[in-house]
Amino acid sequence: MKQHIEASASYLKQQFGEAPKIGLILGSGLGVLADEIEGAVRVPYESIPNFPVSTVEGHAGQLVFGTLQGVTVVAMQGRFHYYEGYDMQKVTFPVRVMKELGVETVVVTNAAGGVNTSFEPGDLMLISDHLNFIGNNPLIGPNDGALGVRFPDMSEAYSRELRQLAKGAADGLGISVQEGVYVGMSGPTYETPAEIRMLRTLGGDAVGMSTVPEVIVARHAGLKVLGISCISNMAAGILDQPLNHEEVIETTERVKANFLALVKEIVRQMK
Ligand code: HPA
Numbered sequence: 348m349k350q351h352i353e354a355s356a357s358y359l360k361q362q363f364g365e366a367p368k369i370g371l372i373l374g375s376g377l378g379v380l381a382d383e384i385e386g387a388v389r390v391p392y393e394s395i396p397n398f399p400v401s402t403v404e405g406h407a408g409q410l411v412f413g414t415l416q417g418v419t420v421v422a423m424q425g426r427f428h429y430y431e432g433y434d435m436q437k438v439t440f441p442v443r444v445m446k447e448l449g450v451e452t453v454v455v456t457n458a459a460g461g462v463n464t465s466f467e468p469g470d471l472m473l474i475s476d477h478l479n480f481i482g483n484n485p486l487i488g489p490n491d492g493a494l495g496v497r498f499p500d501m502s503e504a505y506s507r508e509l510r511q512l513a514k515g516a517a518d519g520l521g522i523s524v525q526e527g528v529y530v531g532m533s534g535p536t537y538e539t540p541a542e543i544r545m546l547r548t549l550g551g552d553a554v555g556m557s558t559v560p561e562v563i564v565a566r567h568a569g570l571k572v573l574g575i576s577c578i579s580n581m582a583a584g585i586l587d588q589p590l591n592h593e594e595v596i597e598t599t600e601r602v603k604a605n606f607l608a609l610v611k612e613i614v615r616q617m618k
Contacts, residue, residue: 348436348443349493351397355440356447358396363388363412366449367421369614370442370570372561374426374457375592376599377577380607381422384413392425398444399427399437410441416615421445428557430535435485439564443494446568452509452617453565454610455574458595459555460537460582462547463527468581468594469602471609472525473513474505474574477559478551481531485560486567495567504566509573509617516612522605527552529576531559540584554582573613577602 373380381387390410392398400408408425427438445453461468490497510526517524530546532538534556538546546554553576565572579598580590599606 348491352440352443352447354396355398355444359390359410359444359448362390365419367412367419367445368449368451369418369420369617370445370450370453371420371422371610372426372453372455373422373424374557374577376458376579376596376603377456377606378424379603380610381411381424383607383611384411384415384420384422387411387413397440399433399440416611416618418614418618420614421448421450426557426561429481429483429533429560430556435483435487435560438560439485442561442564442570443568446570450570452571452573453561454613455558455561455572456610457555457558457576458579458599459529459553459576460580460590461578461585462530462543462554462582463525463552464585466525466552466578466581468578468598470525470578471522471602471606472527472553472576472578473510474529474558474576475510475526476505476528477562478528478530478546478549479559479563480546481533481559485564495569499563499567501563501566504562504572505574506571509571512616513573513575513609513613516616517609520608520612522609524609525552525578529558529574530554532556537590538583543582543584553578575610577606
């Protein structure tokens with residue numbers, strides 16, 4: 348595994364000389380943030396040795412290197428989901444490569460269903476913690492001590508300090524943000540109303556089909572994590588209407604400006 352990571356990273360270092368400080372993982376409909384990166388060097392996933400290739404609509408499938416607010420970043424425009432059939436090692440491989448490239452902090456974003464009934468579609472939520480309901484864990488299997496410890500601590504998976512910084516940035520911009528627990532499900536079905544009631548009872552505020560594996564691997568690798576969910580719809584059973592991917596994309600489209608402004612301000616303040 349370490350050799351695969353190093354091979355990907357060394358290819359990427361040939362494409363872009365500087366070490367990125369922040370890694371951005373952009374969720375469904377949120378990939379536009381990568382278009383704001385200056386001096387962009389775009390590297391399609393299929394050209395990177397050992398990289399998986401993305402298939403879902405609304406995901407471009409490339410790494411974008413460059414500068415955002417004066418900070419050197421690398422963004423994943425399009426991510427790999429467990430429901431696409433990638434194993435957990437593939438889903439999280441890009442996070443390993445980011446670490447190898449010198450990234451210190453990852454900002455993970457996603458579109459998610461609102462489980463907390465006080466939320467509204469279009470809200471942004473800072474992730475305070477997660478529930479792993481994916482039914483798997485990317486660290487199952489032999490542990491490579493060169494990558495991290497056997498039993499990683501998850502008591503502050505989402506950095507309190509970065510959440511404070513993000514709250515301050517949102518306040519400064521006049522953007523209101525929610526804060527809560529993200530539940531990772533495998534998908535690809537949306538949840539049933541009974542599942543959503545269960546998740547709410549168990550302390551979930553938002554639900555989605557990504558993020559948890561990447562955050563587990565980021566913590567294993569010693570990276571700091573900030574997570575932001577865009578509440579793209581109310582989860583199943585809350586409103587008397589079916590769920591669909593179009594609604595998810597429409598809502599993220601609508602809140603794009605706020606989302607972009609917030610992440611850019613956060614990155615600027617992380618300098
Ligand atoms: N459930 C799971 N994943 C999602 C949802 C949802 O309601 N909305 C966006 N991603």
